[in-house]
Amino acid sequence: MRTGHEGTGPGAITPDGCAVELYSRLPAEGEADVVAGAVPAGATVLELGCGVGRVTHQLTERGFTVAAVDESPEMLERVQGARTVLGTIEGLDLGEKFDVVMLASILVNTADPAVRRGMLDTIRRHVADDGCVLIQRERDGVHENLPREHVLSGGAVITKLSSVPFGDDGVRSVKVEYAFPDAVWTQTYTIRPMVVEEFERTLAEADLKVDRYLSPDESWVRVVPA
16 A cells, blocks of 8 residues: 655654554553453454554454564664564564554555555464454445545544555555644555455455454454355
């Protein structure tokens, strides 16, 4: 999911174009509750694309043992209380298995099918045979009725400004504004929407299958080895 940022806020930019300072300001929004409700207490968790540890820190506070993976050293510098691994998701091979593998932040909807398949292969390689995978997918309908605002805890406002077709195969270019009292960032990224049926076919190609959907909008999914 290639991104680009513009804004008034300072800070480093990651290899995929994300503003580190922006992501350090975003609050967790119930992700740890989803994990805790779907997996055994004290499980080992491989968190793919951990960023600054927004969710990582809540998981470790709940007693999970977390290995946090990100390709940005600036992001990983802000992660505390977890083992950190620098590298891309699709290129990862730790030679070990985890009770839980987690792929949040709609990374599964990357516009690049080769990267998506690489991510899913990494998941399959690292999940224990009796373990599970927690995936956050883009919910259906998010590209309709724009612009649309979402107010975060703390008062910051995320506004999805536009979503337009970008090339072939259903890829879209999305523009989002993040407004804080003292800074504003504008992010543009490409994404590949997938309805439930296509999402499940994509999982099957990587020897994975849906166990159950964890949220009413079917954005959080518990997946197991096929």
